[in-house]
Amino acid sequence: MQNKPRKHMGIGLIAVSMLFLWNPDALAVFDLLPDVIGYILLSLGMSSLSYLNHHFDQSAKYFNRMIALSAARLVFVLVLFGLVSHFERPTTILLGNFVFGVLELMALLPGYKHMFEGFLYAGSRSGNGKSVYLMRVISPLTRIFVITKVVLSVLPELTVLAETEGGYASIYDFVNLFRAASMLLGGVIGLVWLVLVLVYFIGILKDKPYVQALHDHYMREIYPNTDLFVAKRYKLGSFFLLLGVLLTLDLPMENVNVLPDVLSAICLIAGILVLRHYVTSYKPCVLVLCAYGAVSVLDTFWQYRYFNVEKFTAQAALRGGEATGAYVVSIVISVVCAIVFVMAMVGVLSCLKSMIRSHTGYTVSHVDMQSYGKLNALHKQLIRGLTPVLVMTVVCALGSIVYTLTLPLAGKGGEWYTIFASVVWLINLVLGTVLVILFVEKNGDIMEQINNRYLLTTPAAPKEDAE
DSSP states (O other): OOOOOOTTTTHHHHHHHGGGTSSOOBTTTBOSSOHHHHHHHHHHHHHHHTTTOHHHHHHHHHHHHHHHHHHHHHHHHHHHHHTSOTTTHHHHHHHHHHHHHHHHHHHHHHHHHHHHHHHHHHHHHHTOOGGGGGHHHHHHHHHHHHHHHHHHHHGGGGGGGGOBTTBOOGGGGGHHHHHHHHHHHHHHHHHHHHHHHHHHHHHHHHOHHHHHHHHHHIIIIITTOHHHHHHHHHHHHHHHHHHHHHTTOOOEETTEESSOHHHHHHHHHHHHHHTTTTSSSHHHHHHHHHHHHHHHHHHHHHHHIIIIISOOOGGGGGGOTHHHHHHHHHHHHHHHHHHHHHHHHHHHHHHHHHHHHHHSSOOOOTTOHHHHHHHHHHHHHHHHTTHHHHHHHHHHHHHHHHHHHHGGGTTSSSSHHHHHHHHHHHHHHHHHHHHHHHHHHHHHHHHHHHHHHTGGGSOOOOOOTTO
């Protein structure tokens, strides 16, 4: 099945994504509206537009990088409050905000620039789209918004540099006031930007001749070229899938996983939705992944409640009472999570099998039995390559159950089983890394064969003379 565009070419989805991107981080690090969701929506919205011209294509690539960056920022926040000591936290916040801010500027400034220029270029080619010429206001305002958001996240944290030998100088005592002022200013600028950018995109959506011209261009010049879609869509979809598998790694800090599996579920769902036109039975896979995300949220919530809210220790489960009852619930949730995780990965691997059967190798005639036999052998080889991924998935799922079961024994005495319990988390991390490596390797094999069939026979998208 080909990638038929949405009625409004994904522009509505792009507008919705902006609702997650305008707000500054609370207290320097807490993002009340997760940017990673916004960039996933933005990437999905750009998926059809990216075929129309070079600007849209480049913009989509930059926003894809922002998905990884915003996910990494979430992990940074979790590590910050799970691993970094209270005394080192101010300096770590400053360093983290500065590093992430620079990386975000390197992706967002050219990403937005290419996106707006893509709309402008498409409008100039079609002779329609008067609303897109608001870009002359929106584009510089967006640059101001992006730069200001980064600067305001760093400025209050610079007060940590006023530290003296006797402790923090008095100026750092007012850091929360500076953060609040920064958040207020950034919120006002972000809200102004949000209103104008929504007016911009709503104006485009209401400009029916312009949207229709984009749709007609797509249907006339892009849609008939099936080969153009598969390799490019698989590259985008596999990016989400790889990120999702990477986020399945468990990194417990104070017995709470700082990489919540719900992030993995979100990325895996996005990857399957990107590939939905080229795989069979993707809906059951998405439903299982939604269940995986829901159970993961419950697991993270229970871990946090058990160890932080109720302030139980792992060893308290051995002494009976309320702690033991809560710990039994933890075991049940862990088993359910493991089962749903395996089911989710089975669904993902089934979709990859569908891609292998339909879109790898080369096109042959069924009457050419020799070539057909070679193609069938190639498909079997690629599908067999997914078996180690499934086996390692089951092993990792069992490892997570073992971790929960042995947690009360960790650090208790010098017997072999207590030593084993103390390093189960490290063993699971190694096993999870093996799973990631296997998935990357097998995905690379599939990508190579898809490229052999499609990408090498598809001419590269021309760069417009507007550049």
